[in-house]
Amino acid sequence: MLGNTPFRFSGPNIYWLGMQETDNGNAYPSHFRVDDALATAAIMGATVVRSHTLGISVGCTLCVEPRLGVFNSLALQSSDYAIECARTHHIRLIIPLVDNWHYYHGGKHTFTTWRGLSNEKLFYSDPQVIGDFEAYISVILNHVNRYNGIAYKDDPTILAWETGNELAAPSSWVQKIATYIKGLDTHHLLVDGNYEQASETANFLSDLHINELDIYCGHYYPPTIAAFQTQVSQAQAANKVFIAGEYDWNTNDGDALSRFLPAVENSAAAGDLYWSLFPHDDSYGFVPHNEHYTLHYPGDTPQMRTRVASLTVHAYAMRGLPVPAMLLPAPPIITSVSGKHIEWRGTAGASTYTVERALAGATGPWAVVCERCATDNNTPWTDRSRPPGPVWYRVKGYSLSGAVSAYSNVYPAG
Template identity: 45%
Template sequence: MRSNGFVARTGSRLELNGEPFRFAGPNVYWLGLDENVEGVAWPTEFRVRDALDTALEMGATVVRSHTLGASQGHPLSIMPEPDRFNEEALRRVDFAVREAGARGLRLIVPFVCNWSYYHGGRSTFAGWRGLEDPRAFYSDPEIKEVFKRYIAMLLTRVNALTGLAYRDDPTILAWELGNELNDAPAEWVKEMAAYIKSLDGNHLVAHGKQFELDRDKLGIEELDILDVHYYPANAEALARDAAETAAAGKVYICGEFGWTEDGLEAFLERAEADGSVSGTLFWSLFPHADDAGYVPHYDGFSLHYPGTGVSGDYERRCLELRSHAFRMSGREVSSCLVPDAPTVASAAERVVFRGVVGAARYTVEKSTRGADGPWTAVFDARPADHDMPWQDPTRAHGTRTWYRVRAIAPDGAAGPWSEPFESEPFTPVS
């Protein structure tokens, strides 16, 4: 169901329809433009849906996504060149926004990035002006006007799939001036926040800094939310920053944190207990691949829920993040989702099936007598991992074989079997 009502601010707290609103969820930075599958490309609809469905299963109510707004300088980005907007890229953003709203998820969307990644950043704007110093992004009058026109285009964009202008869509929780704009002058923050508010009276405006609270921004009237990132997750820093932000009458969120290091449990517990913490968002969630296994990413904080069979600690941390999201939003932790039936795509040398949301393990069975069995196990509750597709070590050459697969949740609940898939006799190439 589409989101109902805009998230609002009352002092240092968030509210939705007059009720307190606290949240937890993932960063899914690639929803508008991906870098992880055969180079830079728009993510497939399957991967977008899979990630959002996984976020829901993890208890999320909010997702933060850089490339729904921070997308400049690449041929596939929203703004490949100054003041030239890519309609197809915008339609991909339209799709992600619609899908998030249909699931009741809220979005935090940055407009630019501090860093020079594949989706561009403040250095992209400086480079267009022939300037080497990325800090010109904050001072050059022409750059500021180009950035304002970019913001205006997004705020007034009418989603081709919903008919709603972004500034009128409650799916968006907040516009973030940029990701980790560590050295943004207070005057620039005030100017840009005021500009957003002049065009969009519905949404909150956020600003963040990497590793520490951006204290000289606490007094900016037009700013609603202060965002801090923690690597590693630090419970004491979280509590200190949240208290200082609340004392200034602003909303505090942790927009990113590393979930792999020691101290995670204390960090999550402190966030849940501290009413000054409005939200936490871990870095970062990745989906199943279009064919089999997961989309890989190697930054040390990539999460494939509910684990990849690497270790029991990995799965435990995934489930801790899930429980945390439910508790942050004041809900009882629900039972794990019973996974859907996978779909087997092929089974020649290897059994190829697309992963399903919530599956920690898969059982693969085979029959050489037909689609009605009898069935014998090839893999019994094998952990989901990057090693997919899986080779059947018991396959006899020249034998017609049927396969079926079912997924198993972390708590052991097994989903339905897939439709049996008939494979042609297999003869290896010598």
């Protein structure tokens, strides 16, 4: 419920908002990338985003806790910006607190390694390790955001904490951690990090009695309607909320997306979150990510565009709304011109771009050399008719519904 109104949502996982992996190691994402991704999510109808690295960040130099008991204020500042940016886009966040897997942001194995334990399953039972994890949780929840002065445990932008990502934790551990979190934070919902994967037996069933837990989840690789409906019913029977915390939006296996999304809409589930959204790059094009699940708006291929359109319609349908006309929040920015090649930083919501050229100076007159013929997938764009001598360029973007952005900066090229 949001006030007296049932709250339903669809949105993306944007796992890298606090820290991203790059070819050269980890890095904090630029403010532009964070803003662009969240603006894109909002354009697609999202009101909730799930983000691992706002809560899972241990064991690396740029992590929140790089070494046991040592905390990194710069990492927390990166999270601060993402949380405040989400607020400006009217997006709420679900934040997992530990990972089951060995990924760049650390996980449960990090805590056991710190204590010299080779069996990472001891994360769930070793008293010292559990104490270390609780101390980490306390730092996260009690941290005060530098941008708004609000402690995370009091910030309404955060919808829910999640005990972890894709855990297989004993119910005793879930009870202990859930009690600890709710003892620190009485304002937020709590998601059980034990989850159901496709058609396997749900490992959250033994947790349904835990009063401190509010939400249960499943992850669907591939989308599996029968399993989803079973788990919704299991949570509903316990008077608990259920969400699809992750699913593969880009597969031809399992149940088709065109069937899975209506099944979610017609169920008692509160929401769903696809995996995963990536933004425009800082210079031109999109941030590349060599993974089957990578989504760029409005789509790199005709098939992706069709599926992105379906996800957008679905997100608004979960809110009981039609898809509105898309408005562009910002103009593109030309970042470089080299010979006939023009690079610009794209803008959230843009589908195509028009390129204009002037020969006399920065104030024109302007001639259109590309009428909505460029996209973020074919930048750097080549002006094959560029004459010799100095020229000036400007660019504007168009949404799928034809809304036009303001012009970019004027870029001189000698």
